[in-house]
Amino acid sequence: MKPPRENIYFVDGLPVPETPQPGEKPAPWRQTRVIGKARPRVDAYERVSGTAVYPSDVILPKMLYGAILRCPHPHAKVRRVDLTAATRLPGVHAAISGDSLKVNPEWEYRTFGGPTVKSLLFDPHCRHEGEVVAAVAAETPYLARDALAGIQVDYDVLPFVTDEQQALAPDAPVIHGDSNRVGPPQVYQRGDVAKGFGEADVVLTETYHTACELHTPMELHGCVAEWDGDRLTIWESTQGVFAVQSGVAKALGLPLSKVRIIGRYMGGGFGSKLVAGKYTVIAAILARQIGRPVKLVLSREETYLAVGNRPPNHMALKAGVKKDGRLTALDFTGTGSGGAYPAGGTSLLDWQVRDLYTCPNVRCETTDVYIHAGPARPFRAPGHPQGSWALEQMMDALAHAIKMDPVQLRLKNIPAFSQARDGQPPYTTTGFAACLQEGAKAFDWQQARLKPARGKADEVWLRGVGMAGASWFLGAGFGPATVVLRVFADGSVNLNMGAADIGTGTKTVMAMVVAEELGIKSDMIQIEHADTGSTQFSGPSGGSKTVPTDAPAARAAAVAVKRQLLAMAAVQLEEKAKRLTIRDGRIHSTGASDKAVGIAELKELKRQGVIVGVGQKGPRPEGKVVVPFAAQFCEVAVNRHTGELKIVRFLGANDSGRVMSRLTYDNQVYGGITMGIGFGTTEKRYLDHGQTGKLVNRNWHDYKLPTALDVPVDMTSLPIEMPDDQANIVGAKGLGEPVTIPTAAAIANAVFHATGIRVTTTPINPVQLSRLLAQHRKKE
């Protein structure tokens, strides 16, 4: 069985430049002075004080404002676009549509392992509400909106299907080709599930649904585009400047060197800012046509329609277990929709079922369908929280059925190798058992579990605890990534890397790596990053890749620089280089002599003016796989009368290898749990199925993100620190995604513990619980 090739963040098999290693591979850090410590972010002051300039803040001389006219129908063909009235408005400098352009660039959608569908930047066949139809640029945002109102569009409004469960009905309108299946069903199989169910003492079957979640980064999607002759510069709120560069260059037929993307500060991205947007290319076209910079920032409503979501999924899981807790078989089917284009409606949906627990007999079948709705995009751990919602609730139900503690059941099924990958490679490290055991201990699971499950009859709030485990598909990061370090004559350092800091603290971690390796203070380090014009290539910050990819490159660059510094010092001090070490900005002899010289006093450094060190991401370990693990525990209270849910406390235990920066590590855990609370208890996209097909909840009242009161004050991050020396030269695995995978299932399991009700559909809120509690009372 081949492993899934549907990697969302990178193309597998690209040659990755190796770390140049003239000497031996740097040894793993043992004692660290900086790494792992709780240090404030290097840019905390700038971010908090508001002096940090985000792409949305950029204002250039003579800048105009762009806006996009979007199709109001879920399915329509544009017959005619009349731009006349819009272009006549004073202050409006350009209005464009597919017909008005000499070249209407091609726009491609694909899923990895699935088909590629070619569309156009302005595609007259609009397959989802919010598809772009025309665009304008004007002196003010208000004028731009007025201009949009002046554009006349004749549509042929066509039949649509927006419900993924109706998309395969024989009479459903077809989105592409002759079927709404994105491709043939994806089937994975190992062992023999029928045999496995035969061996089971208990077999359970359940269906699960997860609602579509809309991407809501704090900073809206948008950019500012400016031309200088034939050179294009774009300030873009993005997770990956190089990915945007290649997207824009391709769309406009430009060499990469002519496209500079700058994305230094950016206000969050969870997978929806991995690539160039249509708006990016449109801003560039408008700016070129007019000869003035154009800013184009979407409204929140536009982002909800057009820049991605976590697909809605429907799942069925049949599971067999022996009385001793060993799983015998898992049979999973899942459907989902990534919207109107190939966008991964079932990507990695079954991965947790395939690989998290030891199970000899597994069958998974997934079917991705098209609907007339905005295309999905990767959303923090694509597929995983949905699959976890099914698998981890099933594990809880199995434990209940065989009267075993849910933690114990999981401990009975901990794999030492990846069962679902080609060749079944061992994990470099696995802290899954430790996450479960240490997490349970820190949570006081045994005690919490013993409390009367349903509370006393007169208690309004029913208390319960629940837990869930998780692994994340990509722990090793992925190259290529190049980091360049420059040491100036005064010993200060410039760290130059292409990676975006999407709010996770990438800059802080990289500065800590360099400070650790070079023995200098981090305030001596200046970071240049996320700029295709002046920094080095790195893939977008997604897939929990940045620390395990760019930190090893940063360390390699620091090692390269260190080698040169020590060689210079060796000459100057007449001491062997291997006897020298750097501490607090000075190079000391470790031998008997007390020879020492400050970096700034190195004569050769003064003569050269600069030392340059280049580091690259090394290869992934051969024959092994790098996987982060997690377990989460929570306590909830459910109002027996109203179904209101309070999440009382949460604990996240994570094995992501070495803890690089304690504060940003903990922030990932808290943020991941918060996002998981949204997925599990508040967020849901509503489409007006059967009437207009339009998105009905497109503001922050109707699309409900969790508020501060929905998230417990009592949250604990428990790192299970196991430096993974085989993973890479810093020993860290990815963290940003595993932290959000088990959250919703843990809440559902706690709700079951509190009420005896298994909530199989997200979000768990009073809308569902008030009804389920009433049904439950009737049954009792």
Place this chain on the structure above:
Amino acid sequence: MLPDFAYTRPTSIKEAVKALSAANARVHAGGTDLLGCLRDEIFSVDILVSLGRLDSLRGIRQTADGGLRIGALTTIADVAENLLIQKHYTALAQAAGEVASPQLRNQGTIGGNLCQKPRCWYYRGEFHCLRKGGDMCYAADGQSQFHCLFGSGDICYIVHPSDTAPALIALGAKVRIAGKRRQKTVPVEKFFVLPEDDVQTETILAAEEIVTEIILPPPPANLKSRYRKVRARRSWDFALSGAALALQFDDSDVVRRARVVLSGVAPIPWRAPAVETVLTGQALTPAVIARAANAAVENAEPLAQNEYKVPLLRGMLKEELGAFG
């Protein structure tokens, strides 16, 4: 983005009424609802009349008879935090405290809270619905999870968004209105308009009229009142369903008078006389509470997706009535 409009800041109520008599004029008080409506193009406006300079409309004062006057521009936060209101009109303080978020409570006014536009996502979205002069209600066969159980008249299924209005009605409050002629005073209960009477308006206010103050009667002896709100998330959200309860007890804990007004379940704050009847003359025993809770949902007419509001309303009332003591 807001439409183009003129803006005026009169210094007297008379001037304000005059300014509002112009074509397509609207009041700007706290603005928390108005700005959203304008941005979402729910209605247009040619002139906005700010009440910001009408200082006489601010503040909470005791009346000669021992009641309370709350100026219409008093913020929701000030209502929630007022000690007299907390003590004598508990339901109102609780309702105000449940409104939106701290930021919005600091900006929104009590007058504006009564004059809110509904939050139906069809009304607020790109749908030309009945309430906006269109020819159909999209909620009837559409996404109706957050719509009403009572009072639709099979015309329009909005729920009234106010938390304070049910509390004010339960407490017997009146609203004072300034208009072209002299001021008039109307019970808050008579302030709201059902779809069957006019589907395009929510209150009895004429275009040029302004709510100037709320008048609360002196609190009767042994009055206990509460407001309870259930919402889909725990802050910054409107009621899935709510209830304002004002009960007068006698010395042996028997309910002498009851006023029960529901929120989140009807196009107007919904008085529940059937519940009041069950409670009146009874002590709040579990059996009475159960009967009262059942009475609340007797004539409920749920749509395809809001059936949950029936057990929710019943459960909430059960809990709330059980909490009187």
